[in-house]
Amino acid sequence: MRMVSRKNKDRVARWLSLAITVLAIIPLLWIICSVVVNGISAINLEFITGVPAPYGESGGGIANAIFGTLIINAMASIFGIPVGILTGMYLSEYATKGKFSSAIRTSVESFSGVPSIIFGIFAFTIIVTNVRHYTALAAAFALGIMMIPIVAKATEESMRVVSDDMREAAIALGVPKWVRTVKIVLGVARGGVITGSLLAFARISGETAPLLFTALFSFYWPTGIDQPMATLQVLIYNFALSGYQERVLQAWGASLLLVMLVVAINIVVKIVTRQKYKEGI
Amino acid sequence: MDNCTYEKLDISGLDAWFGDKQALKGVSLRIKPKTVTAVIGPSGCGKSTFIRCINRMHELTPGNRVSGVVLLDGVDIYKSVDSMDVRRKVGMVFQKPNPFPNMSISDNVVAGLKLIGAASKKELEAVAEENLKAVGLWKEVENDLKKSGASLSGGQQQRLCIARALAMRPEIILMDEPTSALDPASTAKIEDLVKTLKAETTVIIITHNVQQAARISDMTAFFYLGELIEYGETRTIFESPKSPLTERYITGRFG
Numbered sequence A: 001m002r003m004v005s006r007k008n009k010d011r012v013a014r015w016l017s018l019a020i021t022v023l024a025i026i027p028l029l030w031i032i033c034s035v036v037v038n039g040i041s042a043i044n045l046e047f048i049t050g051v052p053a054p055y056g057e058s059g060g061g062i063a064n065a066i067f068g069t070l071i072i073n074a075m076a077s078i079f080g081i082p083v084g085i086l087t088g089m090y091l092s093e094y095a096t097k098g099k100f101s102s103a104i105r106t107s108v109e110s111f112s113g114v115p116s117i118i119f120g121i122f123a124f125t126i127i128v129t130n131v132r133h134y135t136a137l138a139a140a141f142a143l144g145i146m147m148i149p150i151v152a153k154a155t156e157e158s159m160r161v162v163s164d165d166m167r168e169a170a171i172a173l174g175v176p177k178w179v180r181t182v183k184i185v186l187g188v189a190r191g192g193v194i195t196g197s198l199l200a201f202a203r204i205s206g207e208t209a210p211l212l213f214t215a216l217f218s219f220y221w222p223t224g225i226d227q228p229m230a231t232l233q234v235l236i237y238n239f240a241l242s243g244y245q246e247r248v249l250q251a252w253g254a255s256l257l258l259v260m261l262v263v264a265i266n267i268v269v270k271i272v273t274r275q276k277y278k279e280g281i
Numbered sequence B: 001m002d003n004c005t006y007e008k009l010d011i012s013g014l015d016a017w018f019g020d021k022q023a024l025k026g027v028s029l030r031i032k033p034k035t036v037t038a039v040i041g042p043s044g045c046g047k048s049t050f051i052r053c054i055n056r057m058h059e060l061t062p063g064n065r066v067s068g069v070v071l072l073d074g075v076d077i078y079k080s081v082d083s084m085d086v087r088r089k090v091g092m093v094f095q096k097p098n099p100f101p102n103m104s105i106s107d108n109v110v111a112g113l114k115l116i117g118a119a120s121k122k123e124l125e126a127v128a129e130e131n132l133k134a135v136g137l138w139k140e141v142e143n144d145l146k147k148s149g150a151s152l153s154g155g156q157q158q159r160l161c162i163a164r165a166l167a168m169r170p171e172i173i174l175m176d177e178p179t180s181a182l183d184p185a186s187t188a189k190i191e192d193l194v195k196t197l198k199a200e201t202t203v204i205i206i207t208h209n210v211q212q213a214a215r216i217s218d219m220t221a222f223f224y225l226g227e228l229i230e231y232g233e234t235r236t237i238f239e240s241p242k243s244p245l246t247e248r249y250i251t252g253r254f255g
Helices: A002-040 A045-049 A063-094 A099-111 A116-131 A136-160 A164-172 A177-188 A190-205 A209-214 A232-240 A245-278 B047-054 B083-089 B105-109 B111-115 B121-134 B138-144 B154-166 B184-197 B210-216 B234-239 B244-250
Strands: B009-018 B021-031 B036-040 B064-072 B090-093 B172-176 B202-206 B219-224 B227-233
Touching (some): A002 A245, A045 A245, A063 A190, A177 A190, A177 B111, A190 A245, B021 B047, B036 B047, B036 B184, B047 B172, B083 B090, B105 B111, B105 B121, B111 B121, B121 B154, B210 B234
Parallel strands (some): B172 B202
Antiparallel strands (some): B009 B021, B009 B064
């Protein structure tokens, strides 16, 4: 009797968790499907090679926004990834139990929970208000700061799990500590560092709020990294609210491209992670 | 002084602590060049601490302390030499094979030289080949030099680690139970290798296996509770040990 009731409970728990999982996935699939369904018809050659058409004219593309997103992300990465790696390296290999280290650790952890708009307003205050115009550099700065905690955490964690056998092997060869840290520990942990950097890149690819304060938008090809610059994110925001049927459709198309970028990065992450396990680290 | 010049290693009054706990008590011994010395004793007797004092790795853990004199070729390694230089002169092979998984087989061999930037690319290739030959691994990996060091079997990895230590041309090679993680066939290969190594260098090897000590060593040191109980020629230690403790240990009655 008790056996039966236990089996029943088991069954209920299983079906319940399955049902709730499906429920949780529905919105996700819904979003993906509507982005694909609505976006696919917007995509054509002009769409991915041209710049937006002037208001009232039809056609045009979003190439400048694709380019802008990639440029700003690249600049953010050039700044955010090395700083993140160095921070993670410090936390894993040099930090002690002292107050300074724990302050750094706490700020890295709480940093990742700060809403992105705060980084936008910060970059706006210290850069845009000083140079007195919107600039892609400020956007890269805001997004770069956002990458730091993600990359730092990934670096710290993957360096920490590197076996002390590796450190001892390098010590026994008379290799100085910084060389050991960079060439051996970071070298062995590189899979995790690459993964963290890619995820940070994917994360900032979706951020819009910091860009509204900084890079703003442009209908033209960028003229310089210190100028306003179009991005996919802000383009989606502007076009979706424009009220023009065609622009709304283009916003869907841009959304599809953005989703594809993020999915592509996640696939690369999967491949990198799989290789890491193959090496047996 | 007359003895110093011909002892490779002259250790006197060596004490070592882990925090408050004393792990080595007044160890003194002399090791001649181009010999194999086996260090035996039950777990926790200070064998590993002892050899880690010879390449100054014991002091790396905060709280650990060493006192006493360790002369390598007559030079005090705790007073007159930088710890990094000590470790370049005194190589070490660990219990668990630990090749660098992010490096190829040939890069593993020359890792020490490469990381301190001590040789050109051409020289490194020659050094890699020479040392892979010295450990009998060359024929097995000749065509896989660019593969990861982690792709080898356990026994091959350990020989790779020995080649890595040899590539630094060390005065002394310390081995901390190098065969305890290996199968019998790989163990036999390493034992043969140790015997050939003494043509070039001086080997100090910890082993849990007293038969292994008898097979490969010229001298044997028996440690118990942090003290050097007995030290002498291996044959003497095994045939007529002076201390009853040594006898009980090597006949397998404790440990």
